[in-house]
Each structure stands twice: as structure tokens, then as C-alpha cells.
Amino acid sequence: MHGVVAICRKELADHFSSYRFVILFALIAMVSFITSYMAGLHLRESLEGVAKPKFVFLMLFNTRGALFSLVQFVAFFGPLIGIVLGFDAINKERAQGTLIKIMSQPIYRDAVINGKFLAGVVTISIMLIAITLVVSGFGLTIVGVVPGVEEVIRLFVYVLISIFYISFWLGLAILFSILFKSISTSALASVAVWIFLSFFVSLGASVLADSIAPVDRQRGVSPEVLVKNARIKETASLFSPMVLYSEASGIIIDPMRKTTRSIVMMGALEQLSLSRFQNPLPLGQSLVVVYPHVTALIAITLICFAISYLVFILQEIRT
Amino acid sequence: MGEKRIIETFDLTKYYNGQAAVHKLNLHVKEGEVFGFLGPNGSGKTTTLLMLLGLSSPSEGRALVCGLDPAKDSRKIKARVGYLPENVGFYTDLDAVQTLDFIADLNGIPADEAERRIQEVLELVGLKKEARKKVGAYSRGMKQRLGIAEVLIKNPSVLFLDELTLGLDPEGATKLVDLIAQLNQDKGMTVLLSSHNLYQVQRICNRVGIMINGKMVAQGSMEQLAEERLGIGDKEYSLEEIYLRYFQES
Numbered sequence: 086m087h088g089v090v091a092i093c094r095k096e097l098a099d100h101f102s103s104y105r106f107v108i109l110f111a112l113i114a115m116v117s118f119i120t121s122y123m124a125g126l127h128l129r130e131s132l133e134g135v136a137k138p139k140f141v142f143l144m145l146f147n148t149r150g151a152l153f154s155l156v157q158f159v160a161f162f163g164p165l166i167g168i169v170l171g172f173d174a175i176n177k178e179r180a181q182g183t184l185i186k187i188m189s190q191p192i193y194r195d196a197v198i199n200g201k202f203l204a205g206v207v208t209i210s211i212m213l214i215a216i217t218l219v220v221s222g223f224g225l226t227i228v229g230v231v232p233g234v235e236e237v238i239r240l241f242v243y244v245l246i247s248i249f250y251i252s253f254w255l256g257l258a259i260l261f262s263i264l265f266k267s268i269s270t271s272a273l274a275s276v277a278v279w280i281f282l283s284f285f286v287s288l289g290a291s292v293l294a295d296s297i298a299p300v301d302r303q304r305g306v307s308p309e310v311l312v313k314n315a316r317i318k319e320t321a322s323l324f325s326p327m328v329l330y331s332e333a334s335g336i337i338i339d340p341m342r343k344t345t346r347s348i349v350m351m352g353a354l355e356q357l358s359l360s361r362f363q364n365p366l367p368l369g370q371s372l373v374v375v376y377p378h379v380t381a382l383i384a385i386t387l388i389c390f391a392i393s394y395l396v397f398i399l400q401e402i403r404t
Numbered sequence: 405m406g407e408k409r410i411i412e413t414f415d416l417t418k419y420y421n422g423q424a425a426v427h428k429l430n431l432h433v434k435e436g437e438v439f440g441f442l443g444p445n446g447s448g449k450t451t452t453l454l455m456l457l458g459l460s461s462p463s464e465g466r467a468l469v470c471g472l473d474p475a476k477d478s479r480k481i482k483a484r485v486g487y488l489p490e491n492v493g494f495y496t497d498l499d500a501v502q503t504l505d506f507i508a509d510l511n512g513i514p515a516d517e518a519e520r521r522i523q524e525v526l527e528l529v530g531l532k533k534e535a536r537k538k539v540g541a542y543s544r545g546m547k548q549r550l551g552i553a554e555v556l557i558k559n560p561s562v563l564f565l566d567e568l569t570l571g572l573d574p575e576g577a578t579k580l581v582d583l584i585a586q587l588n589q590d591k592g593m594t595v596l597l598s599s600h601n602l603y604q605v606q607r608i609c610n611r612v613g614i615m616i617n618g619k620m621v622a623q624g625s626m627e628q629l630a631e632e633r634l635g636i637g638d639k640e641y642s643l644e645e646i647y648l649r650y651f652q653e654s
Contacts, residue, residue, distance in 0.1 A: 087509070087510070087512040088510060090509075091506065091509035091510045092510075094509070095506055095509075102497075178493075181493040181494075181495075181496075182489065182491050182492055182493025182494075183493040183494065183495060184493075185459075185489045185493075186489065186492060186493060186507075186554070187510065188459055189457055189459065189482055189487040189489070190482060190507065190510040190511055190558075191479045191480070191482040191483035191510075191511060191512070191558075192479070192482075192510055193479065401420075401460060402454060402459045402460055403451075403454075403460075
């Protein structure tokens with residue numbers, strides 16, 4: 086165990102003292118500040134003179150500022166944190182000749198990969214918790230609303246889901262750092278997979294749905310075909326970790342959202358009148374709704390790490 | 405020097421992609437001796453060292469290091485054996501004390517004990533004055549001395565040194581080899597020294613083994629090998645002459 090702790094401690098020191106981490110953290114903190122500031126101003130204006138609805142505090146995280154909400158920002162740019170922390174985890178050590186030195190110390194072979202992954206997860210957790218706390222404090226002063234217990238729990242669950250989501254990308258980046266000797270190749274491969282899974286899967290899902298259940302809007306289409314098309318699109322989109330995460334975090338942060346699979350189409354007036362009679366979903370129910378998504382996120386994170394672990398353990402050591 | 409065998413291999417073999425990197429190696433090193441492990445590049449010396457540490461598993465045969473099987477007790481062996489790889493790497497943003505502290509941590513040495521040992525080994529390798537300088541600013545010779553300090557921090561009974569003097573100037577190489585000889589004499593450490601520097605090997609080694617194309621072609625004291633190949637066991641000879649004779653015949 087001392088091997089894992091020693092390597093984790095060393096990695097943490099490396100992460101926190103590296104320019105790479107400082108720049109990334111500063112960038113994310115800056116965007117978070119701007120987003121929450123814009124969202125806070127928007128909320129303050131909207132709530133002026135009206136009775137404050139429930140869960141106003143959570144709106145700080147899912148209200149769109151100028152371009153996107155904080156939740157959307159983490160869904161989109163979160164993977165970069167994982168990739169930046171892991172793309173050179175093993176191949177850099179190999180290239181600079183320190184891997185063989187570490188391995189020749191009395192530690193288990195898996196201590197290296199366990200220590201590095203653990204340090205990455207701790208760094209991600211510290212980063213997310215810090216940003217959530219700072220944004221909460223910042224929003225508190227702007228909106229002037231104290232969060233309730235359920236809101237705090239929902240935020241905690243959101244941070245947990247986010248940690249798993251970014252850890253998936255960390256695991257993937259570490260896997261590439263084991264598979265590829267070149268640091269630039271592993272970075273490029275990680276970014277390529279990020280782009281593919283985040284953007285092209287949704288595109289592919291639409292193509293797949295349209296080829297299986299074509300929707301011809303000119304001629305009109307039966308509701309069955311429309312539903313089938315939407316279901317195929319939704320199911321195929323779930324292959325993207327970003328979609329899994331966005332749906333899970335969206336439900337947790339927004340108690341008014343009750344399902345991830347809504348295909349009901351309504352006009353603006355219908356939506357407005359319906360919302361008057363809606364109550365927020367209790368936390369337990371929200372958790373039930375996102376359970377499959379969260380389980381899938383945890384599973385892909387663990388599978389990704391397990392593959393990295395196996396590849397590293399089975400790889401032949403040569404100087 | 406005792407009679408107890410601290411390293412022993414029995415038909416140790418390693419194949420890479422069907423090619424034998426080490427072929428039926430039978431080697432023994434006695435406790436307290438300095439054994440010179442010679443051979444051209446790619447002859448299987450480093451592969452043998454990795455197998456002896458349990459970092460690479462043999463395709464056939466087995467080995468014993470300090471009475472332990474590397475395939476089963478790799479961690480115990482690594483606690484007793486200090487290994488300095490060829491072209492050892494360092495974290496250039498750390499200083500010598502931080503580097504040694506990390507190695508001590510990996511060895512599970514308690515902090516106060518580690519602090520004492522760090523000062524001790526830095527004194528021994530002559531890096532005390534440069535202890536707080538970043539390793540990135542070290543010369544090749546200083547890095548090799550720091551490498552020795554890393555190896556010594558765990559207080560090993562056996563040293564595996566792979567190309568210890570590679571890239572060093574003659575004076576630096578001599579100082580380093582003298583340090584190894586001193587460690588062997590003062591602390592009774594067994595040393596397995598893989599090197600191309602035949603002059604230095606001849607200076608400090610009790611016995612040598614010559615590996616060519618994965619096979620051990622000769623093993624014994626220099627007098628024995630000189631007698632065997634040159635027929636001049638009691639006259640003046642150089643290890644280089646012996647080595648070249650074996651190399652040409654192979």
C-alpha cells in the first residue's frame with residue numbers, strides 16, 4: 086500500500102505545481118465565474134417583484150448565462166481536465182527513464198497505475214469541489230438566496246457524477262499513455278476520441294434513426310414512426326458519455342425535469358400553462374430516473390481503468 | 405568473500421518474438437564478490453538483470469536471488485537489491501533531497517529514518533553541497549552519483565549496476581568505480597557490474613562472465629580465463645585481450 090500512497094503523493098505534488106494545472110484551473114475558474122455571474126444577474130432580474138420559486142439556488146448552475154450554463158460547460162470541457170491530467174501519465178515516465186526506476190523499488194507493479202489514477206481522481210475532485218463552492222458563494226451574494234438541504238444534497242450528487250464523468254476521460258487518457266510510446270500520439274488519440282464520442286455519436290444517432298425509421302416531414306408521418314425515430318436516436322446517443330452525463334446531471338440539478346426520454350412536443354403557451362401545475366421531483370425520484378445513466382457512467386469509468394490496468398500489468402518491461 | 409551463492413540461475417532463458425535474448429544462462433555470484441558482467445550491446449545482460457529482479461518473467465529456467473525466486477518474491481528481492489539502470493532517469497524539477505525522499509517513501513522507510521539516511525548517502529556520494537540544486541542542472545557524473553545514492557538509500561545487500569560509467573569522463577568513471585569498490589569492502593555488498601569499460605571492470609571485479617548473443621561463453625576469475633584462452637594465467641594480460649579472444653571465437 087505504501088507504494089500507491091507514495092506515487093499518489095508525488096503525482097499530486099506534480100499536478101498542483103505544474104503550469105499545466107494552474108492554467109487549466111484558472112481557465113475553468115474564470116469561465117465558471119463569468120457563467121455564474123451572468124446567470125446570477127439574469128436570475129436577479131427575473132425574480133424581482135415575484136415570489137421566489139423553489140430551488141432558485143440550483144438555477145445558478147443550470148441557467149444559461151451568455152452562452153451556456155455551468156453544467157453544460159462541465160459536460161463539454163470537463164473531458165479536457167481528465168485528458169490533460171492523464172495523457173502522459175505512463176509514456177512520459179518511460180521516456181525519461183523513471184518508470185524502470187520506480188518499478189525496481191519494492192512495490193507491487195500495479196501501485197504505479199493505481200497511484201496515478203488515484204491522484205488524478207483526487208485532483209479532479211478538489212478542482213470540482215473548489216469550483217462548486219466558489220460559484221455557490223459567489224451566487225449567494227448575487228442572488229441572495231440561501232440553499233436548502235435538498236439543494237446541497239443535489240449539488241453533492243452532481244459533483245459525484247461529474248467526478249465519475251471526468252474520471253472516465255482520465256482513465257481513457259491513461260490507457261492511451263500506456264498504449265502509445267509517443268506523448269503527442271496519446272494526447273491526439275485522447276482528443277480524437279473525445280471529439281468522436283461527444284459530437285459524432287449524436288450525429289451518427291440521427292443518421293441511424295433516420296435510416297431505420299425515416300421521418301418525412303413533407304408528406305407527414307405516423308406518430309408510431311416518429312416515436313420510433315426518437316427512441317432510436319435517444320438510445321444510440323447514450324453511447325456518448327457526454328449525453329449520459331448531460332442527462333444525469335440535468336435531472337439532478339433541475340428538479341423540474343422529470344424524464345430523460347421526453348418526446349412530447351408542445352408549444353410555448355402549452356408549456357407555460359403546464360408548468361403552473363407542475364411540482365418538482367423529489368430527490369429520491371430524480372435519483373431513480375438517473376440511476377441507469379449514473380450506473381453506466383460508473384461502469385464505463387471502471388471498465389476503462391480496468392483495461393488500462395490489465396494492459397499495464399501485462400506489458401513487458403524493457404529499458 | 406563468502407562461499408554462499410547470492411545469485412544463481414538455472415538454464416534461464418528469455419525469448420522476445422521467438423528470438424532468444426538470453427539462452428540457457430547458468431550464472432552464479434558469491435556473497436561479497438564483485439562480478440563483472442560483460443558483453444556487447446544486445447547480448448542479454450540487461451534482460452538478465454530484469455529477470456533477476458522479477459521485472460521480466462523468464463520463458464524457461466529459473467533463478468534465485470538471496471535465496472528467493474524472482475518470479476514469486478519479486479518485492480522481497482527488490483527490497484534487498486539496489487538496481488541502477490543504464491541511462492537512469494530523474495525528475496528534473498526535484499532536487500537531490502526530494503528525489504531521495506521519494507525513493508525512501510517507495511521503500512516504506514519512515515520519515516525520520518529517511519532524513520538520516522538521505523544525509524548519509526549524500527555524504528557518501530559527495531553530493532551534500534549540491535543537495536538542494538535541481539537535478540535538471542546536474543552533470544552526467546552527478547546524476548550517476550545521485551543514482552548510486554538512490555540505490556543505497558534502501559541499504560541493499562546486493563547491487564545491480566548496469567553500465568555504471570557510461571558517458572562519464574575517465575576521472576568521473578574512476579571515482580565512481582572506486583566508490584563501488586569501497587562499498588564492497590566496507591559494507592560487504594555483493595555487486596553485479598554490467599559494463600563496457602573493461603579497464604574499470606578488471607580493476608575491481610573478482611570474477612567476470614562474458615555473454616555473447618544471449619549465451620554465457622565464459623565465467624570465472626580473470627586468471628582462469630587468461631589461462632584458458634591466452635595460456636598466460638600468471639603473466640601480464642588485460643581483460644580486453646581475453647574479452648576480444650572470446651568475442652572473435654564466438
